[in-house]
Every structure is written in C-alpha cells, then in structure tokens.
Amino acid sequence: MQSASILSPSKPSGKFSLPGMVVALAGGIAVVVSFGAIFSLITSAISFSIPLVVPAMLGAVVGYATMKLGTSFGRCRNPKLAVSVAIIAGVVAWGTQYVIDYGRFRSVAFATIVHELPQATSQQVDHFVDQWLQEETGQSGLVGFMFLKADSESIEITSHQYGVPLAGFRLSGFSLVIYWLIELLMIVGLAAYINRSYAKQPYCDQCETWRDYEVPMLGSPEHVDEAITAFQRRDIPTAIEALGTCEQGDFIRLEIEYCPRCFEDAYAKLVAVHDTGQPKHWTEQLLWSNRLDPNLTRQVLELAR
Ligand SMILES: [Zn+2]
Structure with missing residues (x-):
C-alpha cells in the first residue's frame, strides 16, 4: 500500500468501480462470516469469553479485508464510501457471532427435545423451541435468544499475567446490552479506522x-x-x-x-x-x-x- 501523496494535497476524485465495491462488500462479509464462525467456535471451546478480545480481532479482520478488496476490486477514491462499506461489514461481523450462537443453541435444544419426545416431528420440535423462548422471554427466534442471553450471560475477565480468571461476573439486562454496544462500536470503529484513508491515496x-x-x-x-x-x-x-x-x-x-x-x-x-x-x-x-x-x-x- 502506498503512503499518502507526496504531491501537494489534492482532493480524491470520489470515483469508484460499482461492481468492484459490491465485490468488496460481499467479499468482506464472506471473510467476516467465516472468521465469526471460527471465533465463535474458539470462544465456546475455551468455555469462557474474554471481554473485548474477540471484537478487537474481528474489527481488525473486517477492516483489513474491506480495505484490501476496496483497493484492488473497488478502486475506491471515495473516502465516505470506503468507510461505509467497512461499517456495514463490521455490523454483519458483530451479528454473525450471535447468529452462530443461536444456531448452536437451536441444535442443542432440538436434540434435547427429540431425546425426550422421540415421536415428535421436526416441525413440532422447532415449534416447541420457539414456544419455550416465547414463554421465557416474550419473543421467539433470534430476538428471543438474545433476550435469553441478556438474562443469563456471564463474562469472565482473565489476566494474561497470571493466566487465571480474576473475576467472573454476570452481565445481564441493561449492562449486557451496553456490553454488546461496546463490542459493536469496537468492531465498527476499528474497521472504519483501517479504511479511513486508502481512498485518498494518489491514483492515475x-x-x-x-x-x-x-x-x-x-x-x-x-x-x-x-x-x-x-x-x-x-x-x-x-x-x-x-x-x-x-x-x-x-x-x-x-x-x-x-x-x-x-x-x-x-x-x-x-x-x-x-x-x-x-x-x-x-x-x-x-x-x-x-x-x-x-x-x-x-x-x-x-x-x-
Ligand atoms: Zn498511469
């Protein structure tokens, strides 16, 4: 990647390749969905979440992927568009973790109910899961699952120095929603920061x-x-x-x-x-x-x- 122009500063033209930027957005999302899946697997494998490490890594991956694709395919000289694409991919990256969590929750719930009620059809089992979410949270589907998480999530802080959990505390309700917002802002902010200036680079x-x-x-x-x-x-x-x-x-x-x-x-x-x-x-x-x-x-x- 080039550094900023050594010519007297000139305004970027604002031009870009539309199909190229579509590729950049789609490619950026594809990259973050796969990384979101990997991070989600790691987080569940180590059985605790380290606050703000995963969003920082996701933000860096999203930012780097959209910057690379926006430079090569999008040839984007429109700084606002470059940052917007990074923000959209960042929001998707944030959501991906929870959609994957939700998928895992449904398959566990599904298996549990099938074990209890072997005669039930899969449609009935799906219905039971939604009904249960509805009863617990007042909402079904992904929204109900997020409400359920907001009620039961626990976050552990680990110390890198000692390698042991220092404190485990439960975030729930409003505090968890704030935590999600901080996560979202971290991913989006880091992705936007990485994409802030490539569109201003000199171009022929x-x-x-x-x-x-x-x-x-x-x-x-x-x-x-x-x-x-x-x-x-x-x-x-x-x-x-x-x-x-x-x-x-x-x-x-x-x-x-x-x-x-x-x-x-x-x-x-x-x-x-x-x-x-x-x-x-x-x-x-x-x-x-x-x-x-x-x-x-x-x-x-x-x-x-
Ligand atoms: Zn030339």
Missing part, C-alpha cells in the same frame, strides 16, 4: 490504477548539492552517483511517486534527515522536489534501486 485516472510511492534509495549528505544541481539539469546518473550510499547518522532520502503503468506526471523529492542524537528523534528538511517525465522516472527507478 488514465490507467485506472493506484500510483506507487517508493523510497528507491537513501544517500549520503556529503555531495548533496551536486546531486541537486544534477537533478535540476535532469542528469539522473550523475545525481544518483552524487547521492552515493548512506552511512551512519544523517542521510538523504529520495522519494518518488509515479504511475507504474504510464509513468506520466511522476514527482520526486530529496529530503535531508538529521539525526538529533536523541533516541528515535529525527528532523527532516525538504531540499528539492520536482515533476519528472516518464523517461526520467524510469531512469531514477533503474539507477537508484
């Missing part, structure tokens, strides 16, 4: 492809003035040679943004990176920047890499 409308951003080389500051003059003369081989190789300490970063198909309208810049001596603290200064024609772009990419 002519070739219908994303532009590339690359740092083909890091050079030494020693002969940087010579390198800048050579770039201004459009003498790429001399410029690259003058940049030399990066030693320890301060260095020069060559950046280039280009369309990997047509190479039109590329843009390059030289940035001086100064090591302040403090750990992880660098200062940057723009030394030179300019557009490059396709021929010069190819030269830079060939010689600098």
